[in-house]
Amino acid sequence: MSTQTSRPSLWRRYLDFPLIWKLAIGLVAGAVTGLAVGEPVTVIAPLGELFLRLLEMLVMPLVIVTLIAGVSAVTPAALGRIGFKVFLFYLVTSAFAITVGLLIALAIAPGTGISMPGAAGEEGEEPPPVSETLLDIVPANPFQALAEGNVLAVMFAAIAAGIALTFMRGSDDERIRDLGDFLRRGVDGAVELVFLVIRGVLQYAPIGVFALIAVVMGETGTEALGPLAKLIGVVYGGIALQIVVYIGILLLFRVGIRRFFGAAKDPMMTAFVTRSSSGTLPVSSRAAEKLGVHEGVYGFSLPLGATINMDGTAIYVGAATVFVANVSGAELTIAELLTVVLIGVLASIGTAGVPGAGLIMLTMTVSQTGLSMAPVALVAGIDAILDMARTMCNVTGDLVGTRIVARTEPGMLRDSDPPGPEDGTEESRASSAP
Numbered sequence: 001m002s003t004q005t006s007r008p009s010l011w012r013r014y015l016d017f018p019l020i021w022k023l024a025i026g027l028v029a030g031a032v033t034g035l036a037v038g039e040p041v042t043v044i045a046p047l048g049e050l051f052l053r054l055l056e057m058l059v060m061p062l063v064i065v066t067l068i069a070g071v072s073a074v075t076p077a078a079l080g081r082i083g084f085k086v087f088l089f090y091l092v093t094s095a096f097a098i099t100v101g102l103l104i105a106l107a108i109a110p111g112t113g114i115s116m117p118g119a120a121g122e123e124g125e126e127p128p129p130v131s132e133t134l135l136d137i138v139p140a141n142p143f144q145a146l147a148e149g150n151v152l153a154v155m156f157a158a159i160a161a162g163i164a165l166t167f168m169r170g171s172d173d174e175r176i177r178d179l180g181d182f183l184r185r186g187v188d189g190a191v192e193l194v195f196l197v198i199r200g201v202l203q204y205a206p207i208g209v210f211a212l213i214a215v216v217m218g219e220t221g222t223e224a225l226g227p228l229a230k231l232i233g234v235v236y237g238g239i240a241l242q243i244v245v246y247i248g249i250l251l252l253f254r255v256g257i258r259r260f261f262g263a264a265k266d267p268m269m270t271a272f273v274t275r276s277s278s279g280t281l282p283v284s285s286r287a288a289e290k291l292g293v294h295e296g297v298y299g300f301s302l303p304l305g306a307t308i309n310m311d312g313t314a315i316y317v318g319a320a321t322v323f324v325a326n327v328s329g330a331e332l333t334i335a336e337l338l339t340v341v342l343i344g345v346l347a348s349i350g351t352a353g354v355p356g357a358g359l360i361m362l363t364m365t366v367s368q369t370g371l372s373m374a375p376v377a378l379v380a381g382i383d384a385i386l387d388m389a390r391t392m393c394n395v396t397g398d399l400v401g402t403r404i405v406a407r408t409e410p411g412m413l414r415d416s417d418p419p420g421p422e423d424g425t426e427e428s429r430a431s432s433a434p
């Protein structure tokens with residue numbers, strides 16, 4: 001980017017101020033404003049909505065270009081290996097997370113002492129059959145999938161295009177090879193372009209963060225939190241434990257913790273306020289770039305993770321199911337607990353990373369275990385507060401998986417780990433000015 005000397009110096013100073021500080025100031029100021037002003041603060045909701053839209057605008061273009069660029073840069077065999085590892089990591093950590101949520105909640109019993117007036121089991125939502133979830137991955141019309149924001153289906157089409165591009169570039173026919181190289185350059189250019197827009201959007205992030213958090217705090221207020229403090233404690237505690245587990249995994253694979261979190265803090269904060277893993281995708285992809293991860297890994301693992309890997313949500317579903325059982329005075333049998341684990345993991349595959357998705361998953365689990373639906377309404381009252389932490393955990397899990405898999409794949413890291421500035425490598429797309 002060229003430096004424009006005519007830029008007002010205040011703007012320049014704003015640009016040079018570290019992003020994480022701008023976000024942190026937005027977060028604290030927004031929370032205080034929301035609590036002080038209360039409900040009327042919702043007039044600034046459009047400012048937060050604007051930030052969400054700017055991020056969402058980037059998601060589909062980002063998924064397509066990084067996946068085609070990434071897939072066409074690795075051999076089909078390497079792609080299969082990377083896919084297997086990423087999937088395994090997501091599955092194991094999700095199953096672990098939901099078990100953690102259940103165990104902590106069983107030990108602390110967050111719902112005891114609260115009784116629910118009236119009400120028992122209305123019908124909740126049924127999970128879609130597994131076969132349907134899997135079939136939906138193949139788009140009958142990729143353009144429709146694109147317009148509908150169906151990440152898995154778009155990923156499928158982009159991977160097919162990426163593999164075809166690999167074959168074009170390896171063709172014996174010179175004409176096909178030339179066309180393949182031409183397309184590849186185009187895709188590379190498009191990746192650069194999308195990252196440039198992401199950098200621009202992030203300059204608006206502090207205002208968006210301020211508005212989003214102010215609205216959540218203003219709407220929820222402190223009174224709503226009191227009776228449910230135990231549930232909030234269990235979910236936040238479980239998530240803290242999961243983050244400790246991530247740190248353990250990173251250490252095990254000898255990945256520098258400081259550098260990892262130095263890059264991960266922006267997407268973590270963005271996830272916290274936007275409550276959407278999918279919406280945070282542009283910021284997490286930028287963090288993966290900062291960590292030196294090749295798009296052959298993150299182009300695949302991050303959109304997949306935003307859709308199917310939800311460790312924070314799994315903890316929440318486990319803990320909240322126990323809460324619901326406690327409030328309605330029911331005992332969960334071992335068989336029911338196992339059902340919760342199974343449904344929790346399966347439901348997370350079919351549920352996109354958008355705000356409130358976990359609440360739908362909770363409804364599914366509660367109805368499948370035959371518990372009363374009424375206490376779910378209590379959880380819904382503070383869902384935003386829980387959603388913030390679980391989305392942050394979800395996004396961190398995606399990045400940990402991405403970083404670990406890149407570590408174990410030859411050629412999938414642009415630079416080796418320990419050295420380098422906290423904010424990433426100079427040559428990476430993510431870290432050049434502004």
Ligand code: ASP
Binds near residue numbers: 277278355391
């Ligand atoms: N909001 C979460 C996410 O986007 C999903 C959830 O509601 O738990 O990852």
